[in-house]
Amino acid sequence: MKAIITGISGQDGYFLSKLLNGKDYEIVGIVRRNSSMTTGTVEQLPAKIRDSIRIEYGDLTDAGFFAKLLEREKPDELYHLAAQSFVGYSFQNPASTYDVNISGTLNVVNAIKEYSQKTKMYFAATSEMFGQPETTPQNEETVLKPRSPYAVSKLAGYWTTKTYREAYNMYIANGILFNHESEVRGPEFVTRKITMSVARIKAGTQDYVELGNLDARKDWGYAADYVNGMWKMLQMDNGDDFVLGTGELHTVREFAEESFKQIGMDITWSGEGVDEIGTNQSGKVVVKVNKKFFRPLESDNYLADPAKAKRILKWNPSISFKQLIKIMVESDLKSLG
Ligand code: NDP
Ligand code: GDP
Numbered sequence: 316m317k318a319i320i321t322g323i324s325g326q327d328g329y330f331l332s333k334l335l336n337g338k339d340y341e342i343v344g345i346v347r348r349n350s351s352m353t354t355g356t357v358e359q360l361p362a363k364i365r366d367s368i369r370i371e372y373g374d375l376t377d378a379g380f381f382a383k384l385l386e387r388e389k390p391d392e393l394y395h396l397a398a399q400s401f402v403g404y405s406f407q408n409p410a411s412t413y414d415v416n417i418s419g420t421l422n423v424v425n426a427i428k429e430y431s432q433k434t435k436m437y438f439a440a441t442s443e444m445f446g447q448p449e450t451t452p453q454n455e456e457t458v459l460k461p462r463s464p465y466a467v468s469k470l471a472g473y474w475t476t477k478t479y480r481e482a483y484n485m486y487i488a489n490g491i492l493f494n495h496e497s498e499v500r501g502p503e504f505v506t507r508k509i510t511m512s513v514a515r516i517k518a519g520t521q522d523y524v525e526l527g528n529l530d531a532r533k534d535w536g537y538a539a540d541y542v543n544g545m546w547k548m549l550q551m552d553n554g555d556d557f558v559l560g561t562g563e564l565h566t567v568r569e570f571a572e573e574s575f576k577q578i579g580m581d582i583t584w585s586g587e588g589v590d591e592i593g594t595n596q597s598g599k600v601v602v603k604v605n606k607k608f609f610r611p612l613e614s615d616n617y618l619a620d621p622a623k624a625k626r627i628l629k630w631n632p633s634i635s636f637k638q639l640i641k642i643m644v645e646s647d648l649k650s651l652g
């Protein structure tokens with residue numbers, strides 16, 4: 316089996332590469348060139364896996380690149396993970412987010428339609444498409460009301476793939492994935508920002524972490540579980556839409572508390588709003604609030620109802636909230652030596 320992975324240099328690309336390598340896939344990874352010629356998380360893969368991946372350099376916004384790629388490779392599966400994936404950045408740079416996430420997705424589906432109709436495609440949709448949901452928990456039938464440029468762009472991608480699936484009888488699966496995190500999560504996402512800070516605070520190289528909305532609540536799972544769900548979505552007879560999530564909500568505050576617990580610190584909160592602080596047992600301030608990390612619009616009330624994935628794909632998350640934090644903090648502590 317041959318698979319193309321766009322966004323192989325990101326978090327999910329790392330775990331998907333491991334999974335597909337374990338199943339003896341030939342993997343072609345798409346990476347956009349940068350001046351230092353780095354390949355992101357691909358460099359963190361075990362050498363045996365890394366060396367088996369064929370990297371092709373190309374950008375999502377280049378329709379001609381994808382046309383030639385699909386005409387030449389005709390893969391069995393294509394996992395379209397590449398995106399401008401950071402909600403905060405999408406408020407500052409909506410146009411480039413739309414270019415990459417909407418036009419980029421159109422380039423991928425057009426190339427499959429024209430040159431490789433048998434390719435099964437996975438599209439990385441997101442729980443952010445729910446926006447401020449009126450019903451909870453959310454499943455494949457919940458009304459979509461996006462509340463960020465990122466969410467709008469993913470909604471456009473989602474409806475593009477659904478339209479192509481119906482109009483041209485293509486196999487396309489949409490994964491409506493809730494937040495999933497790991498030891499290779501991008502450092503600006505709140506979970507990794509916290510666990511990296513906790514490790515540095517323990518090492519004495521950082522005093523405190525500055526966060527935004529401590530009461531924001533998310534349904535956080537472990538990325539390795541979610542890429543397994545992506546693969547399962549492409550092993551069916553037809554493409555379909557599936558929600559993946561844990562069905563458990565936790566606040567940023569709880570994530571921080573549990574992370575500090577891993578290094579033996581118990582946090583006490585005091586103050587309110589942007590003046591709130593978190594101190595450890597010795598009275599040292601280790602968490603501060605900074606309004607620069609608040610979003611112009613916050614999406615809340617997210618909670619996954621993954622019943623369809625459990626029933627049809629036999630998918631189940633295996634890592635708990637506490638286990639996830641342990642994995643992340645231990646990895647960040649280790650990388651500091
Ligand atoms: P990451 O941000 O870690 O990875 C995104 C990848 O896309 C990177 O490899 C990045 O390359 C690549 N990319 C961005 N722009 C371009 C471009 N113009 N051309 C080519 N490649 C590009 O995201 P994740 O791995 O966490 O997520 C994978 C997908 O799933 C994304 O589409 C994301 O939006 C979606 N998703 C993620 C969730 C999560 O909680 N992680 C939840 C729901 C959906 P580079 O390394 O050069 O930046
Ligand atoms: P997202 O769900 O894809 O936007 O993932 P993030 O990790 O960026 O944000 C998760 C939640 O944490 C959001 O509700 C943010 O508003 C909240 N949050 C609170 N403080 C911070 C922070 O310092 N950085 C980030 N990235 N998010 C924060």
